[in-house]
Amino acid sequence: MNQLIDLALNKMYQRQITSREQLLNEMLRVKLTVEKLDSQQNxxxxxxxxxxxMKRETEQELGFFPADREDFIDFFTALKDIDPIDFALEIYKNDRMGTVISPKYLIQYIEEKIAKLNPQRILITEAEKHLAGLQALVMRFPxxxxxxxxxxxxxxLLLRLGFSKFKNVRIIFESIYTECLLHETFDYIFCFPAFGAKPDEIGKQFxxxxxxxxxxxxxxxxxxDTGTMDIILPAKITFAGMEYEKLRAYIANHFTIKSIYILPEGTFRPATAIKTYLISIAVKPEKTIKIGNFQLEKDVLIVADTKEVGMREFLxxxxxxxxxLLSEDDENIQRFKNSAREKVKLKEVAEVFRGKSILKKDTTLGDIAVxxxxxxxxxxxxxxxxxxxxxxxxKIKRYELLDGDVVLSCRGTAIKSxxxxxxxxxxxxxxxxxxxxxKDKVLGRYIQIFLESPIGMAMIKSFQRGTTIMNINHSDIMEMEIPIIPIHEQQDMIQQYDRELSIYKKAVSEAETRWESTKITLYNKLI
Known part of the structure; x- marks a missing residue:
């Protein structure tokens, strides 16, 4: 930690100013006072x-100062020479619940993208998320x-104070979740929105x-018309049904998806560990789309496992x-997708629901097994x-399991069924x-056989919302396609599966028993 910042924070902690919002507020109060003192040096x-x-010039904007005169003088002395953006980065860097600060390597990747595109008008939304590399980006493109x-x-206010010396930078105080930036268009947009929130007042129908x-x-x-947008979105944007299906159709019909890259695991930790993508969208049509994974090599974001797919094939x-498309089982998956065998979404042939949330402290001797x-x-x-x-x-009837139900793990590190x-x-x-x-068209054991097949496993993984720790939503699994064959064929497949499984388990048990017996015989010879 910067020593000046450390000393300033200690002074504020001693005055019971401890929350990130309070700390930032008092830094801004000092910087605003410094700015206005330029003409009042005496x-x-x-x-x-x-x-x-200070009270006259800042309290209307920043609220009542929570301490006395001597405290303010101490804060002023400690904070006046500290860069407000460096200070904000320090206090928000380990924030688990509030402001997401993207890593420096991400904004550096965007910086290189801008250099290649050479846009004249750039929009970076919710810019506070990119403080780690934003000043360097602005300085590079005056x-x-x-x-x-x-x-x-x-x-x-932080952005205004932090970028006041840059004449080519404009700060706008507006929400991107409602009508904004009226009549304005840009050559390049970089957007990293909040995930999963439901804004109250959106102003128009989306x-x-x-x-x-x-x-x-x-x-x-x-x-x-010649513009490009790079946007960071959660995994669900790629497969969720209903309204997200409409959004994907809207984008496909009116714009062009240039690339979809999976961001490295943990990019936005500790704020979130969910799987995220950087999706590049343009107005002009393209014949192909690039897909792949980002990898971090020596603090540089590079594209790995890249693949170019025809736009028609992708859409x-x-x-x-x-x-x-990136899976090692891609050939089998494509065969499955292109086969003439009838396929249906799981929601059409089964009821899908998630179990009941039960804390460990809630478990006790009772009649209901979990x-x-x-x-x-x-x-x-x-x-x-x-x-x-x-x-x-x-109270638990909706979570009760019935004979023939298939159960699938949706958390943890392994897929089990x-x-x-x-x-x-x-x-x-x-x-x-x-x-x-x-329901009536499919048997539970048949569903399980499909789920544990290489194709089934690949499809389940593609619905993954988390990274290392699996996080699968039941509403996503409902959208999963499975092949449908007549019930009597399902029964034949199940009988063959169970028969061969029984033979396998018996052979393994006999081999284990023989091995244990052999070891005991050999060990006894050592005595």
């Missing part, structure tokens, strides 16, 4: 006059008109109701799950070691498990 020699000057937006009042989808649609309207898919991931072993369920809860049956067999007690699924209840 005041700096009189502590009381300077204190009263000839370009750069607009920075924020919807946070404190960040608006295809989606969540912040990421709203921002994507909203900002595309501000692209020039022939219902979604944008580039993982399927199936968790730990109870799934090698494609089967261990019914003998389940947690239990004491709860009224009417099994078929539930009716027990002599009530068993419910935990929140770490997705339950799939087949």
């Amino acid at each position: 005041l700096a020699k009189d502590k009381e006059k300077m204190f009263q000057f 000839q370009m008109e750069i607009t920075l937006t924020t919807q946070l009042k404190s960040m608006s 295809l989606t109701r969540e912040s990421d989808g709203i921002a994507a649609e909203n900002m595309l309207a501000h692209l020039k 022939a898919h219902e979604d944008w799950r580039v993982e399927l 199936l968790n991931i730990s109870n799934l072993e090698s494609g089967e369920i261990n019914y003998s070691d389940m947690d239990t809860i004491a709860e009224e049956e009417r 099994a078929v539930f067999k009716q027990q002599d007690r009530t068993v419910i699924a935990s929140a770490n498990v997705i339950a799939i209840r087949p």
Whole structure:
């Protein structure tokens, strides 16, 4: 940590100013006072006059100063020579719940992209997320008109103070989740919206109701005919149904997707660990789309495992799950996609629901058994070691498992599945498990066989919203396609599967018994 910043923070902590919002506010108060003192230099020699000057000039914008005159003089002395952006980076760098600060290597990648495109008008939305490399970017392109937006009042002032010396930079205090930047268009837009929020006042009708989808649609309207937008979006944008399906169709029909790259795991930690993509969208048509993974090499973001796909081929898919196109099983997946065999979405032939959220402290001796991931072993369920809860049956009825239900892990580090067999007690699924209840066209065991197949596993992974720790939403699994064959063929497949599995397990058991016996015989010879 910068020593000056460390000393300043200690002074503020001692006065019980500890939250990030309070710390930033008082830094801005000092910087605003410094700015306004330029024409009142004589005041700096009189502590009381300077204190009263600060209150008069800053309290309307920043609120009441929470300490006394001596405290302010101490803050002023400690903070006046510290760069406000460096200070903000320091206090927000480990923020788990608030402002997301993107890593420096990401904004450096965007900087190189701008250098190649050579746009004249640039828009960077919610610019406070990119403080780590924003000044360097602005300094590199003094000839370009750069607009920075924020919807946070404190960040608006921070950006104004931090970029006041750059004549080509304009700060706009507006939300990108409503009508904004009226009648303005840009050659290049870089957007990193909030994920999954539902803004209250959006001002107009958008295809989606969540912040990421709203921002994507909203900002595309501000692209020039020759413009390009790079936007960071969560995994669900590539496969979620309903309103996101409409958004994908809108983008495909009116714009061109130039590239979709998967960002490295942990790019935005500790704020979020969900899987994210950098999607590049242009107005002009392209014949191909580039897909791939980003890798971090010596603090530089580079594209790896890249693949170029024909635009027609890409748009022939219902979604944008580039993982399927990049998969080692891509050939098999394409055969599956292109086969004449009838396929249906899982939601058409089964009811899909997620289990009940149960904390460890809630488990107790009770009549209701809880199936968790730990109870799934090698494609089967261990019914003998389940947690239990004491709860009224009417309250857990919607989570109760029935004979033939397929259970699929949706959290953890491994994909596990099994078929539930009716027990002599009530068993419910935990929140770490997705339950799939087949209807009349499909059998549970058949669904499980497909899920554990290489194609099934690849498709499940493509719905992954997390990175190392798996996070699969049941609403996404509902959109998964499975092949449909007649019931009697499903039954034949299941009988063959179970017969060969039984033979395999017997052979393994006999081999293990023989091996243990052999070891004991050999060990006894050592005595």
